[in-house]
Amino acid sequence: MEPVSVVERRVRDLILEHTRRVCEAVRGMVLTIESYTSMDSRGVALHLKRTKQMEGEADDYRRNIYEFLARASPALLNREDWLRLSIDLDKMADLAYSVAYRVSIACDKGWFPPREVVSKLGELAEATLQLCEKLKEALFTYTFNVERALAVCKEIELGEEEIDRMHRDLEMKILEVGAPLPLTMLLRDVCERMESVSDFIIDAVQDLRLIAFYRA
Template sequence: MRREDLSRPFKSIADQRLIEKYLEELRLLNDIIKSVYIIITQADNISKEELEKHIGIINNSKTEIELIKKDALQYISKTSPSLYHREDWLRIATKIYNATDKAGGVIYRLEYMVNKKWQIPSPIKKGLANLTDNVMKIVNEFVSALKCLTLEEAKISERFKAIDQLEKKADENYRKIIFTVLEKIFLILLRLQKMTCT
């Protein structure tokens, strides 16, 4: 989504209704991210009941997001002539749904590791927690930006600049996690090689 497209205020009633729908989706996405964060930070000692509780929250939120997305897309189709930024609304819907889908993928893998009682190395756990925290900040900024869409251009532009910065930070965190995982794998391979050589 181009920030300059979103820097003009959205003024129609149809746009306002979509803002309300997307704010609800973002609230549900925030619930998902909070549950992911709790599972990451408590992975070593989370009980089966607690894990199931958070997985239930995530699955319910995902289902609700899917229903809201379907409703929003039907609404966009129906009100398309009165929308100022139809394509941008479709991009926002896709962006929120993709984030929800990725969060679901993370929780699936975390659930697997927790159920297998695998230890998540501390640097990886810390990196995942930082990344999740950063994604939470992006969602919160997105909420603030959506609330500003019917206001003046300066506030909208300011919010989307903040989102750009947070997304860059999230990308950096993601790259750090990847390198930490690769480093751990490399060290394990070196140890295995030494063991086979002796």
């Protein structure tokens, strides 16, 4: 059986690779939205494909983490915390692809958002990506400075509060502009799913805090 330090280092490396794929999936989501609001159907198709690829690679890492933890579980007391973290990460990638996919459907049908919605939609998408990048920073920093990682976690929580505000503003704007019902429903769905990504980022922050207790 491998020493605990070796096992944790290995699972930590897997989680970091998982997180990189998740962030790239979210980035692909943002680029898909940017292409959509620019009425660039080729860009939408290109970035949707990239988002799907990253979502698939993230899922592969989730399975690798499950398999590794199943073999290494006797040596790792906080195995369940690492599992929860991986699950929360994977949900972010799934949501990112689901947003990009819905946006691609709207683009294919020629359903484009009113100008008043475009900027707020882009702002929410970009803020979601920045929050995901902050999570990646926290997880990377955890490997050598737990206190700094926990400070980044606090920054993430403050950022999520801002995303909540942006989400409420966007949802209200979608209702105010009076777009056709199918587009209104789709935009609200996209808005909700992006907000859910930030919720899972907060869940991942809580997972990381629990993991950090073992190194306190």
